[in-house]
Amino acid sequence: FFSAQSFQENDLRNKTVVVIDVLRATSTMVTALMNGARGVIPVGDMGEASKISQNLDSENHLLCGEKDGVKIEGYDLGNSPLEYTREHVEGKTLIFNTTNGTKAVKKSMGASNVMIGAFLNLTAVSRYLESSQNDVILLCAGWKGRLALEDTLLAGAIIYKLYGGSLPDTAPDGAKVAFGLFEKYRDDIESVILQSNHAVRLADIVENNDVSYCCKIDLCDIVPVLTDGIIS
Template identity: 70%
Template sequence: MSSTINLDVFFSAQSFQENELRNKSVVVIDVLRATSTIVTALMNGAKGVIPVEDMGEASRISQSVDSDNYLLCGEKDGTKIEGYDLGNSPLEYDRETVEGKTLIFNTTNGTKAIKKSLGSARIYMASFLNLSAIVSSLSAEENEIVLLCAGWKGRLALEDVLLAGNIIYNLGDGQLPDDANDGAKVAYGLYEKYSDDIRSVIFQCNHAQRLKNVVGTDDLDYCCQTDITDQLPILHDGIISI
């Protein structure tokens, strides 16, 4: 990573104030599972994803749209919300289900991080699934970059920090500038320590343990895959699309 690239990492959606993102390009990371699911939905032909902060906002939007072209999607504490079409498992978002649809999407951590980033210059969605596409785009980014880990209810989520570190590592061809911000140093260091077996480390993470008890391990296996797509989801006027 060139020392001319100004990059920082926030470790949860509660670890910053909105004005800290102004005029910056934000990369939202919620490996388990929101950004992985968004990437998958768009890969499988979804028209767009509307992130919402809570069930009230989701309900208001759903009442004003054509139900034939929209799906109400999301989870609370890992479990699909009653009455929703889909939960937050990327495996639910196959082409037959989502192609041509716009998704109203509400999750415990990921969509809150997205909504809190609305004052920034640009908002990307990153997962291991589209890692190289994110790195390629960021390498040409002129704005200051913030890697925003969604975390879990205000706490650090190791899987998100590992992806942030992986992005930093790839941007710098394995080198970290001496003048890197503290957040970047922490993420880079954790990735360097655990890079030999990311999948096993993620399976041991606190949030992965919670999800195992709710949905099993299939989602974890899926979200640990790297570069299965070159999709680059970006938020435009309240809708995430490619």
């Protein structure tokens, strides 16, 4: 269990990484793929996004993402998962640029497997991990180097599912913290997340009901996986 700021590339060999950014990047990626997007290309900044965009057929891709939670000027879509309807994204490749989430995916690129986790696909991701031979890293994107409650809760939910509600004493501290947090709040996920720093920040800038949406558990059973720089 890692937060993005403490994550080192040499942690990645023979590892499966689940990138977690509940509010909102990984929830948005899962939603886009659930609604038929062809793939998501995670990028680290606007320069990289426009370079990739220039090399793609403009009919078939969308520029998507946010800076400090707000849609980037000139982009087709922001980072509200509720914008990523079938009508908008079906068949499209999305170039996706967000403050923390897409950067966390890029940091994971040397791992054997990288997948995208959200409450929306909690059980599907947990099942996938059960059959993984590798050690698993749950990489919480957080916010600009800080821990985010909602990401830690989801990490705890995944750990809880994997260990059937009882964590061994030998588990690492990070896993124990996330597990304990989820155990405490598991019947109250949405109301706890609505009080998180990120939800409060979003309340000032976002009109959609993104936070409640991102707290929905098992809306779909897809497990987005990163292959050659594209999540699909």
